[in-house]
Amino acid sequence: MAEITPRSQDFSRWYLDVVRRAELADYSPVKGCMVIRPYGYAIWELLQQALDSRIKATGHVNAYFPLFIPNSLLTKEAEHVEGFSPQVAYVTHAGGEELEEKLVVRPTSEAIIGTMYANWVQSWRDLPILINQWANVVRWEKKTYPFLRTTEFLWQEGHTAHETEQEAEDETLKILDLYADVCESVLAMPVVKGKKTESEKFAGALRTYSIEALMGDGRALQAGTSHNLGQNFAKAFEIKFQARDKSVQYVWGTSWGVTTRLVGGMIMVHGDDGGLVLPPNIAPYQVVIVPIGRDNWRETVLPKAQEIQAQLRAAGLRVTLDERDERPGWKFAEWELRGVPLRLEIGPKDIEKSAVLVARRDSREKQSLPMDGLADRLRDLLADVQKSLLSRAKQFRDEHTQRTTSYDEFKQIMEGRPGFVIAPWCGHAECEAHIKGETQATIRNMPLGSSNPGGTCVRCDAPAVAEAWFAKAY
Numbered sequence: 183m184a185e186i187t188p189r190s191q192d193f194s195r196w197y198l199d200v201v202r203r204a205e206l207a208d209y210s211p212v213k214g215c216m217v218i219r220p221y222g223y224a225i226w227e228l229l230q231q232a233l234d235s236r237i238k239a240t241g242h243v244n245a246y247f248p249l250f251i252p253n254s255l256l257t258k259e260a261e262h263v264e265g266f267s268p269q270v271a272y273v274t275h276a277g278g279e280e281l282e283e284k285l286v287v288r289p290t291s292e293a294i295i296g297t298m299y300a301n302w303v304q305s306w307r308d309l310p311i312l313i314n315q316w317a318n319v320v321r322w323e324k325k326t327y328p329f330l331r332t333t334e335f336l337w338q339e340g341h342t343a344h345e346t347e348q349e350a351e352d353e354t355l356k357i358l359d360l361y362a363d364v365c366e367s368v369l370a371m372p373v374v375k376g377k378k379t380e381s382e383k384f385a386g387a388l389r390t391y392s393i394e395a396l397m398g399d400g401r402a403l404q405a406g407t408s409h410n411l412g413q414n415f416a417k418a419f420e421i422k423f424q425a426r427d428k429s430v431q432y433v434w435g436t437s438w439g440v441t442t443r444l445v446g447g448m449i450m451v452h453g454d455d456g457g458l459v460l461p462p463n464i465a466p467y468q469v470v471i472v473p474i475g476r477d478n479w480r481e482t483v484l485p486k487a488q489e490i491q492a493q494l495r496a497a498g499l500r501v502t503l504d505e506r507d508e509r510p511g512w513k514f515a516e517w518e519l520r521g522v523p524l525r526l527e528i529g530p531k532d533i534e535k536s537a538v539l540v541a542r543r544d545s546r547e548k549q550s551l552p553m554d555g556l557a558d559r560l561r562d563l564l565a566d567v568q569k570s571l572l573s574r575a576k577q578f579r580d581e582h583t584q585r586t587t588s589y590d591e592f593k594q595i596m597e598g599r600p601g602f603v604i605a606p607w608c609g610h611a612e613c614e615a616h617i618k619g620e621t622q623a624t625i626r627n628m629p630l631g632s633s634n635p636g637g638t639c640v641r642c643d644a645p646a647v648a649e650a651w652f653a654k655a656y
C-alpha cells in the first residue's frame with residue numbers, strides 16, 4: 183500500500199490521502215463534486231440516524247421539497263439572494279427548449295419551503311410547523327475539498343414556523359444543543375456554541391448561531407448552524423396567520439442544517455499518521471476479526487472466528503471478519519487505515535486458551551480477553567475508546583486556545599501555532615474585516631453565556647462589547 187503523508191509534514195495532503203486510501207470518497211468527472219464511496223457513506227448513514235432520531239424526538243417530522251426553485255422565488259428575499267447569487271447554478275434549458283423562467287438548483291430551501299408554508303398556514307392553530315428535510319444542495323464553489331467544501335453536498339435542513347419570537351429563538355437554540363450533543367457524543371468532537379457576528383450570519387437571518395470545532399492542524403471548522411430568521415422570510419413570502427387575538431401576523435421562522443462536512447471534521451479531529459481513527463459510535467465496523475494461522479487457517483481458525491462474529495453481531499456490535507487470503511500484517515495495516523476501533527486477533531493458541539487478542543486503534547494497546555463474556559467486555563472497551571477520543575480532542579482544543587488583549591500577541595499566535603484566540607472585540611464589522619485582512623483570522627462565534635470582558639477591543643480603541651473566539655477557519 184502506498185504511504186500516507188505524515189500529518190506533521192503536510193496536513194492537507196495527509197487528509198486527502200486518508201480520504202482516498204480509506205475509500206471514503208473519490209473525485210468525480212464533475213469538478214468540485216465528490217463520489218461518496220460505500221465506507222464513507224456508511225459513516226454518513228450512522229450520522230444521519232443519530233441526527234434523525236434526535237430531530238424526531240424533539241417533535242420534528244421529515245418531508246421533501248423539490249430540487250428546483252423558480253428564480254423569481256429566490257429573489258424575493260433581498261439579502262438572501264444577494265448572499266447566495268454568486269454560488270447559484272441555474273437550469274435554463276430543458277426538454278429541448280429554453281425555459282420561460284430559469285430554475286435555480288437549490289442552494290438551500292427557504293424560498294421554496296416559505297412559499298409552501300404561506301399556503302399551509304392560516305391560523306395560530308396551524309403553528310408551529312416543525313419540518314426537516316434530508317436532501318442534496320448545490321453551491322458553486324471555486325475551491326473544493328472532499329467533505330469539507332464540495333459543490334454538491336448532502337445535508338439536513340430544518341425549517342420551522344412559530345407564533346412568537348421567543349418560540350423561534352427557543353427552537354434555534356434547542357437545535358444548536360442537539361447538534362452539539364451529536365458532535366460530542368457521536369463524533370467525539372468537542373464544539374463551542376455561540377452567536378455569529380453580523381457579517382458572518384446567514385443571508386437573510388436575524389441571528390445565526392454556530393457550533394465550531396478545532397481541527398488537528400489548529401484551524402477551526404464551522405460544524406453546524408442554526409438561524410433565527412425573525413419575520414424576514416415570512417414577510418418576503420407572505421406567511422401570515424390569524425393570531426389568538428384575531429389580528430393578522432407574520433410567523434417567526436427558523437432554519438438549521440448540518441452537512442457531510444461533519445464527516446470531514448471527524449476525520450481531521452481524530453485521524454493520525456496511520457490513517458482514520460473512528461469513534462465507535464460512528465464506525466461502520468466497531469470490531470474487525472483477523473484470523474491468524476498457518477496455511478490451514480481456514481480449517482483451524484476460521485470456524486471459531488465465524489462463531490465469534492455471529493455472537494458479537496447478535497449482541498448488537500457492528501463486526502466484520504476479514505477472510506481474505508492476505509497476510510495478517512497486511513490486514514492489520516488496512517484496518518488501521520480504515521480506523522476500526524478494535525481489532526480481534528484469533529490464532530490456534532488463542533483458541534487453546536479460549537481467549538482473543540484485542541488491539542485498540544486509538545492507543546494501540548493490546549490485551550488478551552477471554553472468549554467467555556467477550557461481547558460485554560468489548561462493549562465496555564468501545565465505550566472507553568469513545569470517551570478517550572473526546573477527552574483527547576478536548577485536551578487538544580484547550581491546549582490550542584489562548585486569551586489575549588494584545589493585538590501584537592494576537593498576530594504572533596496566528597502566525598505561529600494556530601488555534602482559537604479569545605479576545606475582546608468592539609462589535610464593528612470594519613474592525614473585524616481589518617483583523618481578517620491582516621491575520622486571516624475570523625470571528626468564529628461569541629460563545630453563549632460569555633460576558634462582555636470590558637476594556638477595549640483587541641485591535642482598536644473602541645470599548646469591547648463581546649468576548650469573541652477567533653481562528654483561521656476552513
Ligand SMILES: [Zn+2]
Binds near residue numbers: 609640641642643644
Ligand atoms: Zn475593534
